[in-house]
Amino acid sequence: MNTAEFTKKYYIDRRGSHSRKWDEQHLKFNRIDLLPLWVADMDFMPPRCIQEAICNYVKATPLGYTMTNPNYLKAVISWYKRHHNCTIVSDWLTSAPNVITAIMWCIAAFTKTNDAIAVLSPVYGAFDSSTSDAKRQIIAVPMTRNEDNRYAVDYEAFEAAIIKHDVKLFIHCNPHNPVGHVWTAEEMDRLFSICQQHKVLIISDEIHQDLITGLTPFTSALTVSKGAYTDRLIAMSSLSKSFNIAS
Numbered sequence: 001m002n003t004a005e006f007t008k009k010y011y012i013d014r015r016g017s018h019s020r021k022w023d024e025q026h027l028k029f030n031r032i033d034l035l036p037l038w039v040a041d042m043d044f045m046p047p048r049c050i051q052e053a054i055c056n057y058v059k060a061t062p063l064g065y066t067m068t069n070p071n072y073l074k075a076v077i078s079w080y081k082r083h084h085n086c087t088i089v090s091d092w093l094t095s096a097p098n099v100i101t102a103i104m105w106c107i108a109a110f111t112k113t114n115d116a117i118a119v120l121s122p123v124y125g126a127f128d129s130s131t132s133d134a135k136r137q138i139i140a141v142p143m144t145r146n147e148d149n150r151y152a153v154d155y156e157a158f159e160a161a162i163i164k165h166d167v168k169l170f171i172h173c174n175p176h177n178p179v180g181h182v183w184t185a186e187e188m189d190r191l192f193s194i195c196q197q198h199k200v201l202i203i204s205d206e207i208h209q210d211l212i213t214g215l216t217p218f219t220s221a222l223t224v225s226k227g228a229y230t231d232r233l234i235a236m237s238s239l240s241k242s243f244n245i246a247s
């Protein structure tokens with residue numbers, strides 16, 4: 001199926017459906033004619049199997065308070081294994097309303113007011129706002145842009161920034177939003193060993209793990225160096241990007 005055929009079959013005009021990116025853009029930009037590329041959701045219906053599963057659940061189940069369904073944990077473990085060859089232990093898992101909430105919880109739990117939190121910039125803006133809202137300092141370490149337009153890390157600058165600011169937490173983004181870089185195990189090993197050396201906790205935001213278009217496969221931070229960093233690492237993901245179900 002080519003792009004035109006795909007679009008004809010699946011495109012849906014979300015304007016007027018309380019879509020944040022379409023129906024709120026006048027609040028952000030005071031105009032309504034922009035292509036809203038600042039929000040990572042799509043103008044397609046979710047997969048049919050998800051629609052059906054939600055409908056079946058709602059028809060069959062009382063909507064009272066629930067505990068975590070063990071099948072949910074099993075599904076996450078199975079997905080990571082089958083798609084990313086990553087073995088997860090059930091006890092490692094917990095859930096949050098969404099990734100940014102989980103990041104905010106970790107910032108609150110593992111850092112103190114004014115602590116420094118490092119990111120590789122440019123990076124997804126909510127890392128910055130979650131940090132500043134919590135009254136922590138954001139330390140943006142710029143990535144270098146190569147001649148072929150690829151981004152890379154200046155490892156010396158990364159380590160120097162960690163030492164200078166006494167960084168407590170590094171928020172890693174893999175694949176990296178917005179530059180699209182899919183981090184290799186070797187790159188992460190270098191980054192994480194610097195973090196380990198300086199006792200920096202790592203959050204790996206892996207929310208875009210299933211949307212890989214290039215040749216580099218996704219590697220979860222949990223598998224880097226045979227799991228050597230799992231004691232100082234919190235990996236986060238969500239169904240929202242993979243299946244276009246952010247709401």
Ligand SMILES: Cc1ncc(COP(=O)(O)O)c(C=O)c1O
Nearest residue numbers: 040098099100124177205207238
């Ligand atoms: C890298 C990254 N992390 C997190 C989010 C937001 O995730 P959530 O809606 O689960 O908070 C986005 C949304 O675009 C994102 O690009």
